[in-house]
Amino acid sequence: MKAAVLNAFGSPLAIENVPDPLLGTGEVIVDVVASRVLAYANEVLSGERKYLLELPVVPGPGAIGRIRATGPDATRLRPGDWVYCDPTVRSRDNALSPDIALQGLTAGSEGGLRLQRYFHDGAWAEQMRLPTENAVPIGDIDEKDAGRWCALGTLLVPYGGFLAVQLQAGEIALVNGATGSFGSAAVAVALAMGAQCVIATGRNEQALTELTRRFGARVRTVPMHGDEADDRARILQAAPGPIDCVLDILPPVASAMQVRTAVLAVRPHGRVVLMGGVGMQGGAGLDLPYPWMMRNGITLRGQWMYPPHAATLMAGLIRAGLVDLDHFEIAAFGLDRANEAVAHAAAHSGPFRMTVIQPR
Incomplete structure (x- = not known):
């Protein structure tokens, strides 16, 4: 062959x-x-x-x-x-x-x-x-x-993350790094799973605008400017309510500060999943406040890829028309x-x- x-x-x-x-x-x-x-x-x-x-x-x-x-x-x-x-x-x-x-x-x-x-x-x-x-x-x-x-290969990666943090229909999800191939797919997946609203962050404002055009009012975009406190304030302002879960899927070139900006926006007893590449090319590690995590009951987990049954479920979401491959x-x-x-x-x-x- x-x-x-x-x-x-x-x-x-x-x-x-x-x-x-x-x-x-x-x-x-x-x-x-x-x-x-x-x-x-x-x-x-x-x-x-x-x-x-x-x-x-x-x-x-x-x-x-x-x-x-x-x-x-x-x-x-x-x-x-x-x-x-x-x-x-x-x-x-x-x-x-x-x-x-x-x-x-x-x-x-x-x-x-x-x-x-x-x-x-x-x-x-x-x-x-x-x-x-x-x-x-x-x-x-x-x-x-x-x-x-x-x-399927692109959609399954963020789907594995949302399965890991048990995203529920009606919740508000934050996709940190929503302007790349996997991040934009994460927005589509969260909507297909029934998210009430997806907060999409990124530095590419044109790509963020395109997400809103493509998916409508259930997506609210937040351009990231690099000031941690200001970026987080605008994330919280854009959200229609407390943010239930955060999926970080930033690439290796991003900084740990960009991850922390989104993580600390999650509500008390919220969930966070890390799926990106931050730190793979060196640089500072992710520094999170111990008292905040402990007192607020934050769930933080890493997820590489997805569980074995995810591909069958994702094929079902596509067959049902909840994920549109024509995008x-x-x-x-x-x-x-x-x-x-x-x-x-x-x-x-x-x-x-x-x-x-x-x-x-």
Whole structure:
């Protein structure tokens, strides 16, 4: 089969003929129809992000495809079924603290490297092998819509955060960092889950205005100017009531002060989930007042990715029309143009913009 292969960090992807993946028990083989290209894929492939990724490798985290073959332990999946290929691969020998690797992207930890060495290659190929539980049925779709369904990979990240803090219908949610790909998706997800109102913060005022145009009065935007006290005051002024939960999804270039600005806006007994990249490139850590957290009963947790059942639920939200994939603007590239796709994703990232590779 044909695949895009990264042989060395900083080198272009090589389009090569590689052996077809071999099926094992507890696994499926999928014919890849479309796979998204992350906006920061160029930083991963260059080695700038220093992700744990053993080379050579076929990159590509997540895909939409059709089942080609299943192992003997699969009881529901059939050849031809449309599935989301979830890149979040978990070890099966520790249910409480599984090691996690993102197939085709990063091992995440030393333990995750052992997973990566087996489920090594990602989705930028005509076929891929993945654990049976990672092939999530999405129902019948038109093949021309496969690229748009790749938005699952973007939507699922903030959805995992809101599941972690148990966002309830009728609550007020704050999305801190709402102008990027994942932050804007978080606004859509919170609304789909029934949030009364979403407070969306960010530095890009044009992107904030677009969120209001796209989603209407349930979204209230707050441009962040960099003065912590003033920014927080304007957040509280914009909210129609006490803020029940905060999702921080700021990128690595943001500061811990920007995180604290939003965290300290949550109501007493409110919940906060951290999903962004602040601190990954160095800098000060997040400093929160101990007495405030203790006396106000604040719940603070980190969340990486999402639970295994999230993809099934998100597919249901899409099927119900609560999440509209038509919001996403798609730029599609064939496998032979994988390097162009990576460059395009870096240059054209932003809210509801997605670059995909279509191997077939």
